[in-house]
Amino acid sequence: MDSASTVRSSRHTAAFAFIFVTVMVDMLAFGIIIPVLPHLIVQLSGGSLAQAAVWVGAISTTFMLMQFIFSPVQGTLSDRFGRRTVILISSFGLGVDFIVIALAPTVWLLFVGRVVSGICAASFSTANAYIADIVPKEKRAASYGALGAAFAIGFITGPALGGLLGHISIRLPFWVAAALSLINFCYGYFVLPESLPLERRSKRFDWRHANPFGALVLLRRYPQVFALATVYFMITLAQFSLNSTYVLYADYRYGWGPEAVGGTLALVGLCTGVVQAGLVRRLMPKLGERRMIMLGIPLAVAGYLVFGFAPVGWMFLLGIPLLALGGLAGPPSQALMTHQVDPHEQGRLQGALTSLASLAGIFGPALFANLFGLFISDHAPMHLPGIAFVLAALLLAIATVIAAYAIRHLHPVHAAEKQPPASLHGDFPTVADVVTHDSLPTHHSESSP
Template sequence: MDSAPPTASPRHQAALAFIFVTVMLDMLAFGIIIPVLPHLIVDLIGGSIAKAAVWTSAFGTVYMLMQFVFSPVQGTLSDRYGRRSVILISSFGLGVDFLVMALTPTLWLLFVGRAVSGICAASFSTSNAYIADIVPKERRAAAFGMMGAAFAVGFIIGPALGGFLGHIGLRLPFWVAAVLSLINFCYGFFVLPESLPPEQRTRHFNWRHANPFGALVLLRRYPQVFAFAAVVFLINLAQFSLNSTYVLYTDYRYGWGPQAVGFTLGLVGLCSGVVQAVLVRQLMPRLGERRLIMIGLSLCVLGYLLFGLASVGWVFLLGIPFLCLGGLSGPPAQALMTQQVDPHEQGRLQGALTSLASLAGIFGPAVFANLFALFISDHAPMHLPGISFVLAALLLVGAAILASYAIRHVQPVQAATASEHPSMPAHGELSPVADVIAHEHHPHDQPESSP
């Protein structure tokens, strides 16, 4: 339903500004703790990096499991009770949760805190539904572009700030994250209006719509996008080698502490931003969608191999630009998929891709972190600390083979169809290393949650 009020009114401008700030501050809050969370786990379990890797995988798995389960639940709740209450409760919950994690003396309470973070952070889909409520259809692409910009700003600043704060004290980033989330709640409480009028809300909470597996059914109806969906799944699965091992791997192999990790993640964000803001737009008209997909995947394979096989830190750093250039494959793949799906099901397509990313996040951390722990242990079949990144490279070789098949069988469409559906970033597609920071955050246009 697109009869939204004009975005020019001061009230709606303030609401859009709040949503922008919400995404940016939430990304900043989560980015701040990423460089220090694995080190805090090491402290709480007594100093073993191998054991910490296993626990880190469990933390990542429970986070993504909560995201997978509660993203559709929060979307359905916002359809029933309105967007404002869901967003504000989530912001407040994040603030309190970060406070608990800053104070906890035990590993199990930190684990519970991470699970609660996954539940509260599921409100990103509600923020997108809010935009769909108040922004006219012809302006939504630009509005969601601003959300992507907010995501990028938080991603670049967060880990660098977290590394700096973590160098002072491992728990200090949690205190700062809590303050940011609570400031965000207070700001929204006084500024954010409700976007969904009572007459446009659903009358009952529908558990069928809250089913996280429901969106995946869509892919069965469109065989021409099924291979592309498998490519998306493999890309996301490979990215969790970074989420689950980056901090501990660089500590184990190169002796990098929170500050060095934070600065390198900031470099990752900067490179990813250049790729997305400049290179994709410049290269798409010259190379075309199909070539750009294959080039991006090939460069990403090279980046993962450099990560996994680098014996010194400067060689590892050389892999960052190649890994970020892998983001060239995301937008054209997304564009080809949107061209194959009916206009009224674009939102469900995005939901299906989000569900695939969440599934990858449930299994990926356990696989990669446990492999890392095994290959640095005394029982390792061979000493290969970078085994997770080598496996990620092999997964992307498989993704490239599937993409080559999908490209050959993609259905031709009229040019107008493609222009009607601007490509929006699916989780993990645009920036292969963005999920090092927030493997659960993905600003998406999800019109199925809008009136």
């Protein structure tokens, strides 16, 4: 291999590694604050758990509203100007935002912090588009599974570390999160290459595509994607039952404080990492993307039902591996959607999907948090603290039916379509290769950037 090919290989490996590290560090930063943010809200608002649940729902809704608005903007910007700048600006913005939250003396200033977080966290869609730029279609499910593993690694250490730091000071986790985000920005500034060459970028920035509703129109142009996106929306909506009620639910029902919550969330991350980094890659060649989807969603239904009805803590823990196995459905469904969309619209696709997730987040946290508050209050129609998880299971049961219909009408990806993007000929390592330390390819064609 000549020196030019060696340089290209090193740059691509570094790029894969950076996207993996970016997602992992961002998730670590977010994970650190999970065990302490609701308790900080309780402290600043001076209210009961039921009142704090309303505040948690409102702040979470604000965060997701910003993602809903800005995800298609970032996706369209990255299609027009490239992925690198968008990712770096977002990493820097997250670092500044965590500093604001660490200093916040009132709940209202937390709202300001979550506005900035929502805008910057929209870069997750750009990271997904980066993967679609450089990974051949047949390897994308494994690569998205590896990104899921990055989430899991951050989730394993983040909440556990946040619980320990929160025991020292309730604001210390936010300072650590800020440092992680700013270090990640510096790392990416010197390492990350651009994935989208000039000839494959959109010719102009179109505000019709950059607004959230215009971005969702893209999904209607691809009927198969629209059906799978509906399933994606319902899965995401169900997940907000955990985001908005888990900490308060565990405190109320099992008496778990920040350290116990951090430990159980670390277990969630460990199980998710095993599934995403190990099982997805091994089961995909045997089962295929469609069977993986139909296996994963019912397992998630079972996991949510265990969460909702478990009377004691050790029984609740039995639902964690079931919910982690439900993650088998995520990477193949995301890969199937990228198969159907043109290369120059991958950023818009990921922006539209993130907008869907944000749309779920606009009313999902308030829905689940207020249901939790209602069903533990004196005015509850029945005492059911796990009502949020029961509703999540019902949503996924409906999603299973829609997924079965959508998959039945999907067109297969032909062999000719399973080639790397035009500017990335050759055998490149996937993110999963970087994660598992598999041997990297030693040859690249001269057309590689």
